[in-house]
Amino acid sequence: MPPAPTSARRTGEQQEVNMDGDARVDIVWRNVALFTYLHLAAFYGGYLLITGQVMWQTFLWGVILHTMSGFGITAGAHRYWAHKSYKAVTPLRLLLAYMQTLAFQNHIYEWCRDHRVHHKFAETHADPHNAKRGFFFSHMGWLLCKKHEAVKVKGKSVDMSDLEQDPIVMFQKKYYLPLVLTISFVIPTIVPSYFWGETASTAFLFAAMFRYCVTLHCTWLVNSAAHRWGPRPYDKSISPAENKSVAWWAFGEGWHNYHHVFPWDYKTSEVGIYRYNFSAAFIDYMAKVGWAYDLKTVPEKLVKQRVARTGDGSHPDHIHAGPW
Ligand code: ST9
Ligand code: ZN
Ligand code: ZN
Numbered sequence: 001m002p003p004a005p006t007s008a009r010r011t012g013e014q015q016e017v018n019m020d021g022d023a024r025v026d027i028v029w030r031n032v033a034l035f036t037y038l039h040l041a042a043f044y045g046g047y048l049l050i051t052g053q054v055m056w057q058t059f060l061w062g063v064i065l066h067t068m069s070g071f072g073i074t075a076g077a078h079r080y081w082a083h084k085s086y087k088a089v090t091p092l093r094l095l096l097a098y099m100q101t102l103a104f105q106n107h108i109y110e111w112c113r114d115h116r117v118h119h120k121f122a123e124t125h126a127d128p129h130n131a132k133r134g135f136f137f138s139h140m141g142w143l144l145c146k147k148h149e150a151v152k153v154k155g156k157s158v159d160m161s162d163l164e165q166d167p168i169v170m171f172q173k174k175y176y177l178p179l180v181l182t183i184s185f186v187i188p189t190i191v192p193s194y195f196w197g198e199t200a201s202t203a204f205l206f207a208a209m210f211r212y213c214v215t216l217h218c219t220w221l222v223n224s225a226a227h228r229w230g231p232r233p234y235d236k237s238i239s240p241a242e243n244k245s246v247a248w249w250a251f252g253e254g255w256h257n258y259h260h261v262f263p264w265d266y267k268t269s270e271v272g273i274y275r276y277n278f279s280a281a282f283i284d285y286m287a288k289v290g291w292a293y294d295l296k297t298v299p300e301k302l303v304k305q306r307v308a309r310t311g312d313g314s315h316p317d318h319i320h321a322g323p324w
Pocket of ligand 2: 118222223227240256260
């Protein structure tokens with residue numbers, strides 16, 4: 001049999017693509033329409049809240065759903081599946097998969113593939129939400145247009161075999177649409193109307209649309225704001241920064257300079273210095289009850305060496321009183 005043509009045998013690593021030059025924007029109008037609808041519905045849900053038309057039980061329900069979906073992304077998709085920064089027993093893996101589905105940020109496999117490509121080729125055209133293309137592109141614009149060819153070509157070099165062998169991930173991938181519709185929209189709407197008599201439309205607009213939209217923006221801030229603003233105590237040569245506000249809104253994921261330097265640390269931040277790390281607290285609690293184990297961290301000595309070698313001088317070790 002003749003050998004396959006060279007181009008077909010090339011891996012993403014070897015193939016030449018434009019990594020830094022001008023990029024064409026190919027808008028996907030279906031997504032523009034869907035996100036416009038989401039934001040209009042979410043604004044209306046927010047209006048119902050501030051005008052006192054949402055029952056307190058529904059408000060609490062929305063907060064619980066936001067918190068659960070946040071942990072599904074941070075402790076689940078991000079720290080567990082994308083980075084494998086700790087191990088988890090099956091009940092926790094199921095809980096994380098449920099909460100990640102609630103967040104409706106694509107299935108775990110796609111979320112992790114995009115995220116691994118983001119780390120490997122950060123701030124080149126192969127990074128799906130390349131922050132060099134501006135705040136809006138890295139925040140949400142990347143979901144409104146076709147991906148750059150470099151994402152698809154270079155993305156092939158990212159190993160996904162661990163997730164391909166994970167039955168929970170592959171089950172969720174296979175049945176994603178019915179799962180996400182049920183878990184992220186139908187259940188959040190039905191529960192308030194059935195259990196405490198909220199109108200179905202208010203439940204939908206507040207607990208589904210408003211809650212979903214808020215969680216999305218909290219997540220997207222990591223790709224936009226935390227890739228732009230804040231000190232860089234661990235590596236001054238990269239754009240990801242330590243952003244306290246984003247850390248608050250994104251459950252501890254704003255300490256992004258540290259995370260890009262030490263992506264395997266389950267805390268995604270340096271212990272002792274940082275705050276608002278609700279996701280680390282969640283994983284610590286899971287470890288306490290025996291559902292999470294083998295939590296990976298970075299030895300203090302290694303962190304200090306890195307701070308001294310590549311930091312921008314803003315680390316408390318340098319200035320004895322950090323900016324935080
Ligand atoms: C959403 C995701 O919001 C948010 C992710 C944020 C990440 C944040 C990370 C920060 C850390 C964590 C912080 C958490 C904080 C949480 C706080 C909470 C309180 N590698 O995609 P397609 C190939 S989602 C390799 O269709 P198009 C592949 O062959 C929101 N290959 O490209 C693929 O085929 P298949 C809801 C790749 O046509 C093929 O290309 N979801 C890669 O250009 C086609 O892929 C939406 O809105 C790769 N990375 O379309 C959906 N990528 O998949 C939006 C692609 O079969 N997405 N390939 O293997 C879309 O509609 C489309 O993807 C598109 C691009 C229009 C954007
Ligand atoms: Zn990043
Ligand atoms: Zn990461």
